[in-house]
Amino acid sequence: MKTIEDIRRDFPILGLQVNGKPLVYLDSAASSQKPMQVLNAYCGFCESRYANVHRGVHTLAENATADYEDARRLVAEFVKADPRGLVFTRGTTEAINLVAQSYGRKFIKHGQAILLTPMEHHANLVPWQLLAQYTGAELRFWPMTEDGRLDLDGGKKLLDSRVAMVAVTHMSNVLGTINPVREIAEMAHAVGAKVLIDGAQAAPHLPVDIGGIGADFYAFSGHKMCGPTGIGVLWGRPEILEDMDPFMTGGEMIREVWLDHATWAEVPHKFEAGTPPITEAVSLGAAVRYLQQITPEWIAAHDHALTELAWEKLTREPGVTGYGPTDNRGAIVTFNVDGIHPHDLAGLLDREGVAIRAGHHCAQPLMRWLGVQATARASFYLYNTPEEIDRLVDGIRIAKKVLHVV
Amino acid sequence: MEFGSRKRYCTLFDLYSEILLDHYRLPRNKGRLDHPTVTVEGTNPLCGDELTLDLEFEGDRLSRVTFDGKGCAISMASASMLTEILQGKTIAEVEKWIADFRAFIRDGHAPEGVEMGDLTALIGVSKLPVRVKCATLPWMTIEEGVRKYRGS
Ligand SMILES: Cc1ncc(COP(=O)(O)O)c(C=O)c1O
Numbered sequence: 388m389k390t391i392e393d394i395r396r397d398f399p400i401l402g403l404q405v406n407g408k409p410l411v412y413l414d415s416a417a418s419s420q421k422p423m424q425v426l427n428a429y430c431g432f433c434e435s436r437y438a439n440v441h442r443g444v445h446t447l448a449e450n451a452t453a454d455y456e457d458a459r460r461l462v463a464e465f466v467k468a469d470p471r472g473l474v475f476t477r478g479t480t481e482a483i484n485l486v487a488q489s490y491g492r493k494f495i496k497h498g499q500a501i502l503l504t505p506m507e508h509h510a511n512l513v514p515w516q517l518l519a520q521y522t523g524a525e526l527r528f529w530p531m532t533e534d535g536r537l538d539l540d541g542g543k544k545l546l547d548s549r550v551a552m553v554a555v556t557h558m559s560n561v562l563g564t565i566n567p568v569r570e571i572a573e574m575a576h577a578v579g580a581k582v583l584i585d586g587a588q589a590a591p592h593l594p595v596d597i598g599g600i601g602a603d604f605y606a607f608s609g610h611k612m613c614g615p616t617g618i619g620v621l622w623g624r625p626e627i628l629e630d631m632d633p634f635m636t637g638g639e640m641i642r643e644v645w646l647d648h649a650t651w652a653e654v655p656h657k658f659e660a661g662t663p664p665i666t667e668a669v670s671l672g673a674a675v676r677y678l679q680q681i682t683p684e685w686i687a688a689h690d691h692a693l694t695e696l697a698w699e700k701l702t703r704e705p706g707v708t709g710y711g712p713t714d715n716r717g718a719i720v721t722f723n724v725d726g727i728h729p730h731d732l733a734g735l736l737d738r739e740g741v742a743i744r745a746g747h748h749c750a751q752p753l754m755r756w757l758g759v760q761a762t763a764r765a766s767f768y769l770y771n772t773p774e775e776i777d778r779l780v781d782g783i784r785i786a787k788k789v790l791h792v793v
Numbered sequence: 794m795e796f797g798s799r800k801r802y803c804t805l806f807d808l809y810s811e812i813l814l815d816h817y818r819l820p821r822n823k824g825r826l827d828h829p830t831v832t833v834e835g836t837n838p839l840c841g842d843e844l845t846l847d848l849e850f851e852g853d854r855l856s857r858v859t860f861d862g863k864g865c866a867i868s869m870a871s872a873s874m875l876t877e878i879l880q881g882k883t884i885a886e887v888e889k890w891i892a893d894f895r896a897f898i899r900d901g902h903a904p905e906g907v908e909m910g911d912l913t914a915l916i917g918v919s920k921l922p923v924r925v926k927c928a929t930l931p932w933m934t935i936e937e938g939v940r941k942y943r944g945s
């Protein structure tokens with residue numbers, strides 16, 4: 388078993404000095420850093436196995452195709468899902484757009500409803516708004532409790548036979564709320580709705596069992612889970628994917644093409660038009676192998692302990708307000724400091740080498756719900772330590788001094 | 794392959810210079826005028842900056858300008874600097890300052906022959922797209938104020 392020191396050594400960037408101070412990276416919810424194992428896989432693949440996939444008959448083409456398909460299997464195993472339903476996309480955003488377009492436009496009709504929550508990232512809100520405008524479907528929003536959880540009874544009242552799709556985040560990227568997605572899927576299926584889970588925050592941090600959740604669609608991004616940018620996943624039930632129309636069309640996704648029509652390749656290839664991000668997919672495979680070796684259970688426990696500690700230390704500071712549930716939260720603490728604009732806080736922390744996020748976190752409706760314009764957010768991952776939380780707290784004290792807030 | 798063997802560091806231009814912090818902590822011309830010729834409001838919805846400028850004109854001269862509002866240190870300091878520089882200037886001079894400030898932020902250096910004074914402290918934002926709007930908010934707001942005055 389690796390120690391936290393071993394893990395930190397795997398991530399070269401953590402040795403960086405930023406503005407003269409050792410980097411404290413507390414922005415993994417936006418994007419995680421990459422271990423050597425992934426960097427080596429990326430370069431190694433380009434150095435000795437790279438070619439286009441599913442096309443050539445030469446050795447390199449075969450190697451590349453094998454690696455690409457191995458990555459699909461590895462990633463599917465990581466989230467306990469059938470690899471036939473695993474479509475590589477550019478990320479969560481593309482995955483959700485794919486479902487809204489290819490499933491939504493074909494199967495969600497005027498008079499039906501799409502049930503969302505006010506805590507969704509714009510990526511799981513705007514595609515549905517567009518679909519609703521296109522089809523005339525209605526948007527409904529799951530009510531929330533005051534501490535930022537979904538009100539299950541309130542949601543039940545909105546679930547009737549007109550609801551065609553329930554799209555919910557597994558873990559909020561602002562509040563850190565972990566939603567009871569298995570229960571939600573059951574409630575949705577009871578009225579005949581399909582369920583899409585936005586797993587962008589959950590897949591990196593929690594052991595995910597898509598089969599166990601019972602989701603029809605599950606989306607996540609490689610770059611938040613130690614993989615590269617430009618690669619992500621849509622998992623869909625193969626039988627649903629088969630009924631859907633393609634999202635993008637062109638090469639790779641066809642079976643036969645005539646001048647006036649074409650037939651589609653089998654799923655999941657039907658949804659992978661054009662040359663896919665091959666190196667990125669292979670590197671995502673290396674990332675999940677890395678996470679699997681450390682184990683999602685260890686990561687979840689580590690994140691949980693850090694988050695509890697950070698919540699306790701931050702909310703004990705005078706003038707600090709924390710947002711979201713006080714327990715069972717993901718590796719995110721969103722907060723504000725009285726008298727300090729979050730952008731200034733992030734700017735002044737940066738002088739201390741501490742990287743946090745400030746702004747609306749692509750969740751403007753949720754900011755309105757919280758009654759704030761913007762917030763600061765610290766997020767944690769497998770490589771963070773309790774000492775780094777002390778550096779954050781010290782940085783907040785320094786920021787208060789610099790701006791004369793006492 | 795070897796990663797992490799290099800000694801690596803990176804630094805950012807320090808936005809929070811003493812000049813900027815001085816304007817933030819001790820804002821110049823902060824408050825409201827009793828009888829402004831023109832009042833203009835500016836907002837930056839993405840980060841919640843809110844700014845009100847009271848302008849008092851005498852003929853073609855901006856005789857007084859005050860600001861009020863809330864926002865980040867960059868926007869508030871930029872507003873404070875603006876009032877200090879533009880107070881007492883002619884409209885033509887005000888307009889030239891607005892154009893020069895724009896060019897300064899866009900190009901990352903002062904236009905030929907222009908002495909930016911305290912505003913030099915804001916140059917760091919030209920490399921930080923998210924903060925450009927904070928620094929320019931007061932300048933876009935006063936531009937609107939001048940337009941209003943000219944139109945009236
Ligand atoms: C909950 C959630 N959904 C969706 C996204 C969008 O992910 P991406 O930008 O990788 O497509 C993010 C990441 O910012 C997120 O946190």
